[in-house]
Amino acid sequence: MSEAQEHAHEAGSKKLFLYVWFWLLGLTGIEVFLAYEQLGVKLMLTLLMGLSIIKATLIISYFMHLRYERRSLVLTLMPAMIFVIGMLFVFFPDSLRLLHMRPQ
Amino acid sequence: MASQDLTGTAGEVLHGATTQPSVWDGGGSPFAIGSKKFGMWLFIVSDAITFSALLIAYSYVRVASAAWPMPFHFYPSVIKATVMTFVLLTSSVTMVMAVRAAKLEQRGAAAKWVLATALCGVTFIVLHAFEWASLIEEGVRLFKNPWGTPLFGAAFFTLTGLHMTHVAIGVVYLTVIAIAFGRGKLSSEDVEVSGLYWHFVDLVWMFIFPLVYLLSVRR
Numbered sequence: 001m002s003e004a005q006e007h008a009h010e011a012g013s014k015k016l017f018l019y020v021w022f023w024l025l026g027l028t029g030i031e032v033f034l035a036y037e038q039l040g041v042k043l044m045l046t047l048l049m050g051l052s053i054i055k056a057t058l059i060i061s062y063f064m065h066l067r068y069e070r071r072s073l074v075l076t077l078m079p080a081m082i083f084v085i086g087m088l089f090v091f092f093p094d095s096l097r098l099l100h101m102r103p104q
Numbered sequence: 105m106a107s108q109d110l111t112g113t114a115g116e117v118l119h120g121a122t123t124q125p126s127v128w129d130g131g132g133s134p135f136a137i138g139s140k141k142f143g144m145w146l147f148i149v150s151d152a153i154t155f156s157a158l159l160i161a162y163s164y165v166r167v168a169s170a171a172w173p174m175p176f177h178f179y180p181s182v183i184k185a186t187v188m189t190f191v192l193l194t195s196s197v198t199m200v201m202a203v204r205a206a207k208l209e210q211r212g213a214a215a216k217w218v219l220a221t222a223l224c225g226v227t228f229i230v231l232h233a234f235e236w237a238s239l240i241e242e243g244v245r246l247f248k249n250p251w252g253t254p255l256f257g258a259a260f261f262t263l264t265g266l267h268m269t270h271v272a273i274g275v276v277y278l279t280v281i282a283i284a285f286g287r288g289k290l291s292s293e294d295v296e297v298s299g300l301y302w303h304f305v306d307l308v309w310m311f312i313f314p315l316v317y318l319l320s321v322r323r
Contacts, residue, residue, distance in 0.1 A: 035318035048314040063303045073135035085156040098168035
């Protein structure tokens with residue numbers, strides 16, 4: 001690859017960024033549409049969070065360039081973050097306990 | 105590194121064998137990125153955990169409460185919030201274009217793209233301020249609102265307020281970067297690092313938007 005081509009490749013292609021952008025806008029539109037559908041809370045939450053996680057992955061991988069970084073960097077940052085956030089979910093059984101304890 | 109004699113398994117000296125330069129010899133950067141970029145990544149991970157803690161605290165309070173308000177009308181609240189989401193997503197694209205231009209040493213173009221990103225940020229803040237004003241006008245306070253659980257206001261204003269603060273800081277940061285980089289001072293790495301921060305701010309909104317707005321639409 002010539003010097004200029006190498007630079008361009010390293011800098012990222014416009015087409016890829018616009019492609020990711022369109023996907024992000026599309027997923028957002030789907031989320032707004034879903035909000036008005038008659039779905040159970042659990043299903044709605046799962047779908048919305050699932051879509052949001054996909055959007056987050058797209059942003060982190062392509063816009064924040066993590067897809068093209070060293071694997072050691074990805075492994076240093078992401079698993080720990082996901083683990084800590086996952087651990088926070090341990091509180092939800094307690095919130096359900098509170099809900100069920102409310103005087104009806 | 106120059107060739108050095110290696111020792112074989114039986115302890116004999118192997119003459120003429122050469123060693124490759126090893127990362128353990130020092131002088132390289134860990135993860136092959138600069139320290140500024142790594143520092144920003146570490147900050148982003150910590151801030152992501154902070155926002156996650158707040159989001160989960162909000163979810164906890166919401167799950168445990170009996171009557172959580174669902175006050176967001178399609179017009180103007182949900183439309184405004186959706187436009188705000190589009191604005192932030194667009195700002196991420198302008199930022200990515202800025203980093204690309206910076207790497208190609210196109211300082212003028214990069215500065216313009218960074219300023220466009222900051223402008224999107226300002227648009228976001230203005231729209232959000234109108235949203236806050238209309239909610240406050242309807243009587244929502246930190247621990248009181250006309251609809252249901254008193255903690256709705258605290259949860260909403262804390263989450264969106266902290267996020268808006270991050271956006272505001274980002275706008276100032278980006279403006280400084282744009283001016284300095286345009287004048288030939290900083291390096292493309294500095295633009296990239298500010299880009300990381302900005303994408304993170306966008307990322308957080310990707311979670312606040314469905315959890316706070318879309319789960320509370322008034323049907």
